[in-house]
Amino acid sequence: MIADWLVQGLQMGLVLIVAPLLTGLVRKIKARLLRRQGPSLLQPYRDLHRLLRKEVVLADNASWLFRIAPYVAFATIWVAAALVPTFATGLLFSWSADMIAIVALLGTARFFLALAGLDVGTSFGGIGSSREMMIASVAEPALLMAAFTLSLLAGTTQLSSIANFMLSQHVGLRISLGLVFVALLIAALAENARIPVDNPATHLELTMVHEAMVLEYSGRHLAMIEGAAFVKLLLYASLIACVFAPWGMAAAGDGPLAYLAGIAAYLVKLLLAAVVLAVFETSVAKMRVFRLPEFIGTALMLGLLATLLLFVTRSL
Amino acid sequence: MVLSVLLRAMAAMALAGGAIIPVCRRHSAGPWVYGTVLAACSIAFAAALAHLSSGAAPLTLTLPLGIPWLGAHFRLDALSAFFVAVVNLGGAAASLYAIGYGRHESEPLRTLPFYPGFLAAMNLVVLADDAFVFLFAWELMSLSSWALVMAHHRAEGTARAGYIYLVMAGFGTLCLLLAFGLLAGSEGAYTFDAMRHGALPESLQTLVLILVLLGAGSKAGIVPLHVWLPLAHPAAPSHVSALMSGVMTKVAVYGLIRIVFTLAGPPAWWWAVIVLIIGGATAVLGVLYALMQHDLKRLLAYHTVENIGIIYIGLGLALAFQTNHLSIGAALALTAALFHVLNHSLFKSLLFFGSGAVLRATGERDMEHLGGLIHRMPVTAATFLIGCAAISALPPLNGFVSEWLTFQAILISPDLPQWGLKFLVPAIGAALALSAALAAACFVKAFGITFLGRPRTPHAVAATEVDPCSRGAMAFLAVLCILAGVLPGLVVDALSGVVRELTAGSSLPAQSGLPWLSLVPLSTARSSYNGLILLVFLTFTSTLIAVSLRRLASHAVRRAPAWDCGAPDASPITQYSAGSFAQPIRRVFGGFAFRAKERVEMPEPGSMQPARLHVQLRDHIWDIIFAPIQKAIAFTTERLNTLQFLTIRSYLALVFGALILLLSGLALWQ
Numbered sequence: 001m002i003a004d005w006l007v008q009g010l011q012m013g014l015v016l017i018v019a020p021l022l023t024g025l026v027r028k029i030k031a032r033l034l035r036r037q038g039p040s041l042l043q044p045y046r047d048l049h050r051l052l053r054k055e056v057v058l059a060d061n062a063s064w065l066f067r068i069a070p071y072v073a074f075a076t077i078w079v080a081a082a083l084v085p086t087f088a089t090g091l092l093f094s095w096s097a098d099m100i101a102i103v104a105l106l107g108t109a110r111f112f113l114a115l116a117g118l119d120v121g122t123s124f125g126g127i128g129s130s131r132e133m134m135i136a137s138v139a140e141p142a143l144l145m146a147a148f149t150l151s152l153l154a155g156t157t158q159l160s161s162i163a164n165f166m167l168s169q170h171v172g173l174r175i176s177l178g179l180v181f182v183a184l185l186i187a188a189l190a191e192n193a194r195i196p197v198d199n200p201a202t203h204l205e206l207t208m209v210h211e212a213m214v215l216e217y218s219g220r221h222l223a224m225i226e227g228a229a230f231v232k233l234l235l236y237a238s239l240i241a242c243v244f245a246p247w248g249m250a251a252a253g254d255g256p257l258a259y260l261a262g263i264a265a266y267l268v269k270l271l272l273a274a275v276v277l278a279v280f281e282t283s284v285a286k287m288r289v290f291r292l293p294e295f296i297g298t299a300l301m302l303g304l305l306a307t308l309l310l311f312v313t314r315s316l
Numbered sequence: 317m318v319l320s321v322l323l324r325a326m327a328a329m330a331l332a333g334g335a336i337i338p339v340c341r342r343h344s345a346g347p348w349v350y351g352t353v354l355a356a357c358s359i360a361f362a363a364a365l366a367h368l369s370s371g372a373a374p375l376t377l378t379l380p381l382g383i384p385w386l387g388a389h390f391r392l393d394a395l396s397a398f399f400v401a402v403v404n405l406g407g408a409a410a411s412l413y414a415i416g417y418g419r420h421e422s423e424p425l426r427t428l429p430f431y432p433g434f435l436a437a438m439n440l441v442v443l444a445d446d447a448f449v450f451l452f453a454w455e456l457m458s459l460s461s462w463a464l465v466m467a468h469h470r471a472e473g474t475a476r477a478g479y480i481y482l483v484m485a486g487f488g489t490l491c492l493l494l495a496f497g498l499l500a501g502s503e504g505a506y507t508f509d510a511m512r513h514g515a516l517p518e519s520l521q522t523l524v525l526i527l528v529l530l531g532a533g534s535k536a537g538i539v540p541l542h543v544w545l546p547l548a549h550p551a552a553p554s555h556v557s558a559l560m561s562g563v564m565t566k567v568a569v570y571g572l573i574r575i576v577f578t579l580a581g582p583p584a585w586w587w588a589v590i591v592l593i594i595g596g597a598t599a600v601l602g603v604l605y606a607l608m609q610h611d612l613k614r615l616l617a618y619h620t621v622e623n624i625g626i627i628y629i630g631l632g633l634a635l636a637f638q639t640n641h642l643s644i645g646a647a648l649a650l651t652a653a654l655f656h657v658l659n660h661s662l663f664k665s666l667l668f669f670g671s672g673a674v675l676r677a678t679g680e681r682d683m684e685h686l687g688g689l690i691h692r693m694p695v696t697a698a699t700f701l702i703g704c705a706a707i708s709a710l711p712p713l714n715g716f717v718s719e720w721l722t723f724q725a726i727l728i729s730p731d732l733p734q735w736g737l738k739f740l741v742p743a744i745g746a747a748l749a750l751s752a753a754l755a756a757a758c759f760v761k762a763f764g765i766t767f768l769g770r771p772r773t774p775h776a777v778a779a780t781e782v783d784p785c786s787r788g789a790m791a792f793l794a795v796l797c798i799l800a801g802v803l804p805g806l807v808v809d810a811l812s813g814v815v816r817e818l819t820a821g822s823s824l825p826a827q828s829g830l831p832w833l834s835l836v837p838l839s840t841a842r843s844s845y846n847g848l849i850l851l852v853f854l855t856f857t858s859t860l861i862a863v864s865l866r867r868l869a870s871h872a873v874r875r876a877p878a879w880d881c882g883a884p885d886a887s888p889i890t891q892y893s894a895g896s897f898a899q900p901i902r903r904v905f906g907g908f909a910f911r912a913k914e915r916v917e918m919p920e921p922g923s924m925q926p927a928r929l930h931v932q933l934r935d936h937i938w939d940i941i942f943a944p945i946q947k948a949i950a951f952t953t954e955r956l957n958t959l960q961f962l963t964i965r966s967y968l969a970l971v972f973g974a975l976i977l978l979l980s981g982l983a984l985w986q
Binding site: 052053054055057058059060061063064065071072074075076078079082093095096097100104105107110117118119120123124126127129130131133137139140144145148151155156157158161216219220224289290293307308310 | 687688690691694701705708709710711716720723724726727729730738739741742743745746749750752753754756757759760761763764765768769770832834840841842843844845846849853854857858861862865868869870872873874875876877878880881884885888890891896897898899900901903904
């Protein structure tokens, strides 16, 4: 019993500690691909530390919502990340939220950040919130359709059980899985504000979406929001890894050695994800905002097609 | 016993209007009437809940009222008890709210006599056990709510809203009347008991389904019969809007369930197809319409259309499972639909109360004239925020639970054997997912533009918090939204009696004994959800973060002008408005849904005129269905108008001609 709590706690701690490293890694690889030296891998930690020490500059008319939104967003994303299997399946609380609930939890975080973007009453906040909600209004259904396909295949919406199912012999090669993989990747790019949907490094005002929404934040509030973005990227990497590369994960009740092996496998998967993301981001250009619905709509349609194929082939 | 308590409560409610108003003085009658109704609703709610949780057998009662040889039949089974509970919970909250809100009515006597009658009529619809009482109560409900809509009859648009509502309500009742005529058969068996045992030929069954969808569906606001709803619901005083949107649409859903699931006989599989298509279209179009609105109350009314779509999706899935004898699936889908009925009645009433509070405080319904109210109306803002989060299906609140259950029902539907359903259900799932995501955008807009930002007009600057009764009613519903979200197992257990009654014995497994009060609709291996753990987790982590930041991070807070990339503009009209917030979504979805057109009018160089953006949205359904009907009626009446001005000879000739025609028709027929 105590061990279960410990493993669950370990997972919560692990996602928190590794998340900035993943972002640092992506930045580093991107820089190297552009033949720049790039910042140190630890730079995101230093950024957070710097922000935490700075004072908060609040706009005159910022309300209590503006002040609680970073904490709500961080807490929801952290909890969601703690419920996605990373190095082990069947954690103590993994049954309390399935894949649908995890997608919806990310929606809660987005809801509060979008409201905070409107709180101060500046046009940048408004433009960011409005575009973020537009992107989400297509990306979230795409994610849900991907969740549907996986659940239909595995006969369950629990991520742990989906991972176990993907490890088993019953999967085989399926078209639906391929479609869902692409859909999940596109949705993940959109939800994490990565190129080609949004540029995390830009400070050119009219091209940013997520950054415009959180423009008024500073100090520890900004640290929370940056941290939440790091954890969110990690969450999507873990989600895709847990579904499409579930190898090496420890099962509930395995010994500490299995957990260690699981953590090692998990770190390798993250490294791989960082490389793929960095290579992809350096090889495409950012899209115009109103091209995005077509791009993300592709994910929605792929997800729908995958679900439909499963519905139809189930009886054959 | 319970049934007679309920009927007495109804009688007390209806009498409250008639007896109290003449006794009291003009402006002191309100609190008395609303107080009495509040008491009656609370008693009725408690009685219905007691009946529901005891799982007792249905109670019946026949009163010597109505048509002399028939009497009035009443019956309280689990389904009725659930809806009585929903109606009276909404009624009690609305009455509590109205004790404070009603004081600000300029003409309280236009509302007071009809309000108790409206609530009593809704209860009677749900309790009726014969066609006469049902239709009588249904019509009473329509007419009293029409009178309430017309309370501010001089306000712009109210007269048109009332007229369209009256026409649609009359049409709906006519359809229901015909449906009951078919169900009663040639013997005229008007009691529901006889209908339950009667068997209809399949063609007539189909006709009944269509008539019920037209009749009960038009009251619920399904697409394409929704046109009256966003006009009529916002025109009424806000506590009545809450009742119409939150409760009356549920009575319409009750009508559909009662007739299709218990009276019309065994359903055919393609009924599910019809209901699912209507549900999917209603959900997506409803939320898209809502997103385009600037009027806060109209936005909420359009959003009711979306939620009715979600309920219909649940009911359609239940029908699909039921015809294929997959009883556990039917139980799951019905539980989801009924859970959403309860949820929507809670958060939609809450949101209408909030919009009423805003209207009272500022005199404005147009979001473009509001803003910054979170500073001036903190309690209203907080409760409205909870309502917005709940209706956007965000965990751990209640709206998420019912959508999650609907998704679970969709996920077991590959077992359905019909190809039509196999193709349709995934698309409906996508529509549901899309409408949930759009709903979040819609309520970010509703809350963000109304309560956040800087005030856009002096009215918004001068707003003050509303009275304690209104605040109490809003807080009460907000707490219920949270409770139903974190303890969904209790609601599912309370619904199991209703579900068992509708699916002939199957229901979801009991939830209350499960560890950690989690929700496991089918089996632990399949899916589970625990709102309570999520809430505890979220509270724990956010407290942990807050405490550790207090220890480790800087505490300093400095207030300064907004940054806005270094170029803040002091004028509040430079903020994002409701129209600009919806613009990206209008560009993405508006083309096919509304034929949206934007036109920018730029002034000549050197001219001092402001630039203008014109947005044109067209409602396809009004253009395709209602406008031609309107035109045809106008054309016919124009032609028939000449009949008014004939001489007596011509009238006699007309009568003679008609007689000959009828007689020859009769002769040919025999």
